[in-house]
Amino acid sequence: MDGQTSFSLGPSSLTDALYESVRKRIVNGEIAPGEKLTEIRIAGEYSVARPTAKACLERLTALGLLRRTAHKTAVVPKLDEDDIRDLYFSRETVERAAVAALARTATVPQPAARAQAAMKAAAGDMAFASQVEADIAFHSALVAAVGSRRLSRMHEVILGEVHLTMGQFQAHRTTHPMNVVHEHDDILKAIGDGDPERAQQRLAHHLDQAQGRLLGQLRRERSGEATA
Amino acid sequence: MDGQTSFSLGPSSLTDALYESVRKRIVNGEIAPGEKLTEIRIAGEYSVARPTAKACLERLTALGLLRRTAHKTAVVPKLDEDDIRDLYFSRETVERAAVAALARTATVPQPAARAQAAMKAAAGDMAFASQVEADIAFHSALVAAVGSRRLSRMHEVILGEVHLTMGQFQAHRTTHPMNVVHEHDDILKAIGDGDPERAQQRLAHHLDQAQGRLLGQLRRERSGEATA
């Protein structure tokens, strides 16, 4: 099957399920940045052995969803400004290549269009977390449509960190979801028109907006903290 | 024959040293493609416990240096034509972004220049494996100079697979190393001139050549196999 599978490690239900669950809790912001995740805690919470928990934490660390140095407890990272810039630079690199490739053959990927439709329909009443997921699904579909396993693999990692950062700001949304939807539409349109240049340009603009929103929230939060 | 693992490097020395050693053996072609690597074998060869060996194999699997599915033994992958094309597509994506960024500020990274010099000086008598390493070092330095942690991270993974594939063809070199050196020079020159377009174009040409060499060897090997 298509599997689309993620990458890497040989999946076996338990380890994988554990990984998925912890990952979800992290990217959704359920586990706050700075929070410590000990092997024992995970093992306890999920009733698995410590080695199993350890493997899970190592996987997440490799993906940048946890930070850990030898003999120290893993913590959920809080991305700072530099991190976010770096993240979006890498993200743009990957996604530019993707939309350019799609535009060259004027291929509008179905899954992306579908994600768009869903997002549009439910823009008003969707929970913020769901909107983030729809957003991620859109970009994910875009890259997946290129058909490059390795590009998708890289992108997954990047999006993981993006998801993490967005998840941590869950409470305060800064823009109406329809703005995002429109930006997405612009990208799809350029792809459909077979215009790689415009597609890249629209994408760059969209990512720039997104990055700006994240940076804005970061600054706001920090200044709020300072006064509190 | 038994790998002395007493290097003192990195954080949690044992696991890391083991990983480095096995990785080196794989990318150098010491462990042939198709060869099976069981946890027990690694554990035995290095006198470590099976969990330690397991972690090592999982790490390598995550980087694409091993393939493994649940309950099956890990094997060193042999990249086919599609893999190589995919690999080089991804590689080009990352490195294009890198050289463009460097050219924009006309920054010729010292380490890259140094790698070039070394390669040039020893082009004649260097062992093939060393030339491959110098080549890799050059490209690595190029990307590292951009200063993006995440771009470098992606690139490392890509280069791992590139190294692997090159290592497997060690015996038969198909081009004089000076050709590679000249292609590298062209790229550096374009960067130094602050010409992102030309830098990308030179890079693309270089990668195209490299990919062509790999594909050629693959085909030659396969036809040789057919007659043998």
Next chain:
DNA sequence: GCTAGTATACTTGTCTGACGATTAAGCCCC
């Protein structure tokens, strides 16, 4: 003789339990 189905060996996934090593924290003494 050959195919098919079963039995066996191998390998991995996970667990339990344990020990030394390292880091962080708390306490005592000066």
Next chain:
DNA sequence: GGGGCTTAATCGTCAGACAAGTATACTAGC
């Protein structure tokens, strides 16, 4: 009150064990 020492918490690694899945060899039947 500060510095050094003891203690607690946590990680790194190990050993051994069992179940579950996979691959292979062997036997049985045609």
